[in-house]
Amino acid sequence: MKYVNWKNREHWLPYALVLPALLIFTIFVFIPFFYTVYLSFFDWNMIKPVKNFVGWKNYLHILQDPLTWIILKNTAAYLGILLVFNCAAPYGLAFVLSFVIKRGQGFYKGAFFLPSVISLVVGSILYLWILNPVSGPAAVVAHYLGIVLPVWSITQGWVIVVLSLITTWKVFGYNFIVILGGVAGVPQEIIEAAKIDDVPLYRIFWDLVLPMSSATGVYIFIMTIVQGLQYVFTPIKVITQGGPDNGSSNIVYAVYQEAFVLYHTGPAAALSILSMGLFLLLFFLEFKYVEKGVYYEH
Secondary structure (H helix, E strand, O other), rough: OOOOOOHHHHHHHHHHHHHHHHHHHHHHHHHHHHHHHHHEEEEOOOOOOOOOEEOOOOHHHHHHHHHHHHHHHHHHHHHHHHHHHHHHHHHHHHHHHOOOOOOOOHHHHHHHHHHOOOOOOOOHHHHHHOOOOOOHHHHHHHHHHOOOOHHHHHOOOOHHHHHHHHHHHHHHHHHHHHHHHHHHHOOOHHHHHHHHHOOOOOHHHHHHHHHHHHHHHHHEEEEEEEEHHOHHHHHHHHHHOOOOOOOOOHHHHHHHHHHHHHOOHHHHHHHHHHHHHHHHHHHHHHHOHHHOOOOOOO
């Protein structure tokens, strides 16, 4: 066995530098995670001094509850809409500003990024006024056009779309700036050569820009999934509280509601663990089938 001289600064310094980050992760990530797993096997309301062990009952209750499948359907709808508006749309806009309309990039960067620094609570209240179907600015414009706006906050389907748009208002700017940086890294001479050969713009985007900036795209794809559902919690809480009839709830809000509204700590912990497993499965599939096609510049 090789003897390690801990008196030598080169041996202990790397561990000392890693230790603060490890302590932070232990306190705020590892301990809460294992405690959540522990609570998922108990019946407890955060008030009783005694926790009753119920084994897998909480997990079975979650899987057999029809509400769980409604929430999963809503979550999938949120993910689909958020990926379109916060991943695909920024890509298209970044391509247009990089290779089609090159003037005014500074203005567009500032304009699109500005909502990212504004509180989402403020944004939710602002959009609640703008989209008021009776007296909001959108209702006034629709009235002149002869259109009647639905009461979206209590209409199934519409509520998810509008809440996703409010979340997009907050997330879009950051994603756009990151993707614009990735798209701008595509060699200009390749794009110019393609234009000289009369390659259509959509083929330039699909066959050149998208593959050569795919590393940035994968990052934004993952961040949209992770942060999108976290951000959408705020407009749900401020505007709908999961209604109508759980039509706007998602996994994140359902965990909050079970734990801190209904005080069903065990089912809430079980649902959070199942949610984490679902996201791990999504990331596994993403890395297995999407990461293979990622282009990394050498």
